[in-house]
Amino acid sequence: MTQSATPAPPSSKVHHLLGHPSDLKGHLESHGPLNVALGRTASWQDGLAASLEASGLTGRGGGGFPASIKLALARSGGAGGTVVVNAMEGEPASDKDKLLLTRAPHLVLDGAQYVASMCRAHRIVVCIPIGRDGVASAVSHAMAERTSNRYARVREELVRPPDRFIAGEESTLTNWIDSGRSLPMFRPEKGTPLRLGSGAALVHNVETLAHLALIARHGPGPFRARGISEEPGSCLVTISGAMAHPGVVEVDRGTPLWDIAALSQLAEPVQALLVGGYGGTWVGPEHFGTPYASISLRTIGATAGVGVIVVLGESSCGLAESARIARYLADQSAGQCGPCVYGLPAIASDLARLTRGQGDEHVVARLHRRLREVNGRGACRHPDGAVSMVRSAMAVFARDMEAHGRGEPCPYWRRLTTLRFPRPIGL
Amino acid sequence: MSGLRITIDPVACEAYGYCAELLPEAITLDEWGYPMIDDRPLGAEFKGLAKRAVRDCPKRAITVREKKGS
Numbered sequence: 001m002t003q004s005a006t007p008a009p010p011s012s013k014v015h016h017l018l019g020h021p022s023d024l025k026g027h028l029e030s031h032g033p034l035n036v037a038l039g040r041t042a043s044w045q046d047g048l049a050a051s052l053e054a055s056g057l058t059g060r061g062g063g064g065f066p067a068s069i070k071l072a073l074a075r076s077g078g079a080g081g082t083v084v085v086n087a088m089e090g091e092p093a094s095d096k097d098k099l100l101l102t103r104a105p106h107l108v109l110d111g112a113q114y115v116a117s118m119c120r121a122h123r124i125v126v127c128i129p130i131g132r133d134g135v136a137s138a139v140s141h142a143m144a145e146r147t148s149n150r151y152a153r154v155r156e157e158l159v160r161p162p163d164r165f166i167a168g169e170e171s172t173l174t175n176w177i178d179s180g181r182s183l184p185m186f187r188p189e190k191g192t193p194l195r196l197g198s199g200a201a202l203v204h205n206v207e208t209l210a211h212l213a214l215i216a217r218h219g220p221g222p223f224r225a226r227g228i229s230e231e232p233g234s235c236l237v238t239i240s241g242a243m244a245h246p247g248v249v250e251v252d253r254g255t256p257l258w259d260i261a262a263l264s265q266l267a268e269p270v271q272a273l274l275v276g277g278y279g280g281t282w283v284g285p286e287h288f289g290t291p292y293a294s295i296s297l298r299t300i301g302a303t304a305g306v307g308v309i310v311v312l313g314e315s316s317c318g319l320a321e322s323a324r325i326a327r328y329l330a331d332q333s334a335g336q337c338g339p340c341v342y343g344l345p346a347i348a349s350d351l352a353r354l355t356r357g358q359g360d361e362h363v364v365a366r367l368h369r370r371l372r373e374v375n376g377r378g379a380c381r382h383p384d385g386a387v388s389m390v391r392s393a394m395a396v397f398a399r400d401m402e403a404h405g406r407g408e409p410c411p412y413w414r415r416l417t418t419l420r421f422p423r424p425i426g427l
Numbered sequence: 428m429s430g431l432r433i434t435i436d437p438v439a440c441e442a443y444g445y446c447a448e449l450l451p452e453a454i455t456l457d458e459w460g461y462p463m464i465d466d467r468p469l470g471a472e473f474k475g476l477a478k479r480a481v482r483d484c485p486k487r488a489i490t491v492r493e494k495k496g497s
Contacts, residue, residue: 186437186438337438338437338461340437379436
C-alpha cells in the first residue's frame with residue numbers, strides 16, 4: 001500500500017525526510033553523531049532555538065504552529081518535562097508517520113533528543129497505537145541499537161495507546177499517559193500548556209521532529225532551500241482515492257494541490273480533492289491550483305491539516321463519500337460532550353438521507369443549523385473537523401445536493417467507497 | 428468589552444439546563460438540551476444570577492469570569 005514516490009538522493013546538502021538509512025550505523029555515517037552531548041549550555045540551546053526560528057519550521061501534526069514558538073514556551077516551563085512523540089496517526093487516510101518511523105526511526109528519535117535537551121526534559125515517550133506492530137518493532141529495534149551504543153542521553157521509551165481516531169489529540173494522549181484514560185481534556189484556554197506529572201508535556205508529531213533533527217544538524221539553510229519563503233521546507237503528504245498506487249510523497253511546501261495529486265497514477269478524471277484529512281476540507285476544480293501551504297489554503301477555507309490529499313474521481317458520489325466520513329467521525333467521538341455525541345450522528349444521518357434522495361424539505365436547513373450549532377462546542381476539535389468537512393461538501397457538491405434533494409440521487413451513490421476506513425462504514 | 432464571561436465545561440455538562448432558565452439572556456439550549464453561550468459578555472447586573480447558575484449546576488460545569496475593559 002505504502003510507497004514513496006520520492007527519488008531521494010541521500011545527501012545532507014538537500015533537505016529530505018525519506019531515503020535515509022534506517023539503521024544506526026548508516027544513520028551515523030550520513031549525519032554524524034548526535035551533537036547534544038558536548039554541552040547542554042544555555043548558548044547551545046539558544047543557538048538551536050535561533051536555528052529553528054530561522055528555519056520557519058511549523059508543526060506537521062495538524063496545528064501548523066511555528067515550532068520555534070512552541071519550543072520557546074516549553075523552555076520557559078522549567079526542567080523535568082516529558083517529550084511525547086506523537087505517532088498516533090489516527091487519520092485513516094494517512095500513512096506518512098508510519099512510513100517515516102519505519103524508514104527513519106533514528107531521525108525522529110534524534111528530533112526528540114534535541115527537544116529534550118533544549119527543554120531539559122528527562123524522558124522521551126514514543127506513542128504508537130496498539131496493533132501497529134510493524135512500526136512499533138522498527139522503533140523498539142532502533143531504541144535497542146541506541147541503548148547498546150550509548151548513543152542518546154535522554155531515556156527513550158515506547159508506549160502503546162489504544163488505536164482510535166482521537167487518541168492522538170494531544171490532551172487525549174497526555175491524559176492516557178497520565179491516567180490510562182484515552183479521552184480529551186477540557187481546557188478553558190486552548191493554549192494552556194499540558195502537564196505530565198510535575199513537568200511539562202511537550203507533544204510533537206513525528207514528522208516535525210524529523211525536520212527538526214535535520215535542521216539541528218545542518219542548520220536552517222537546506223530546509224529553507226525548499227518550499228516557499230512564507231512557508232519553507234518539504235512535507236510529507238499521503239495521497240489516496242481514485243488512483244492505482246496510493247502512497248506517501250515528499251513535496252515542497254507550496255506545491256500546487258493538483259501537482260501533488262498528479263504524482264500518482266490517477267485512475268479517472270478528478271472532481272474534487274479532500275485536503276487535510278477526514279476532518280479537512282473538500283476543494284473543487286477551480287481551486288486545484290492552490291499552493292499546498294497554510295497561507296494559501298486559508299484563502300479557500302482549507303488547512304494543510306494532517307498532510308492528506310484524497311482524490312475523488314468523477315465516478316464517485318461526493319455526498320455519499322462525505323456521508324460515510326461523517327458517520328465514521330460520529331462513531332469516533334470520545335462520547336464526552338453532548339454536542340459531539342448527539343450532533344455528529346444527527347448530521348451524518350441527515351447527510352446520508354439526503355444522499356439517498358430521502359431527505360425531507362427541511363433537511364438542508366437543518367444541516368446548516370446543526371453545523372453552526374455544533375461547531376466549537378467540544379472539549380477538543382473533533383466536532384469542528386467534522387463540521388468543516390460536511391460544510392465544504394455541501395458547498396463543493398452543491399449541484400449534487402440539489403438533485404439528491406429533489407429525490408433524484410446521482411447514479412453513483414451506490415458505488416462502493418474509494419475511501420479508506422478501518423472497518424466498513426454504511427451509508 | 429467588559430462584562431461577565433460564561434464558560435461551560437462540555438465534558439462535565441449533562442444538559443440539566445438550569446443555567447438557561449436562570450440566564451436566558453446569555454444561554455439557550457440546543458435541541459438536545461445542551462447550553463449554547465452567547466459570545467457577547469453579559470452586563471454586570473446579571474452577576475447575581477450568574478453566580479447562582481454556577482452554584483446550582485449539578486455537574487459544576489459553569490464558570491463565570493468578570494472581564495474588565497478593552
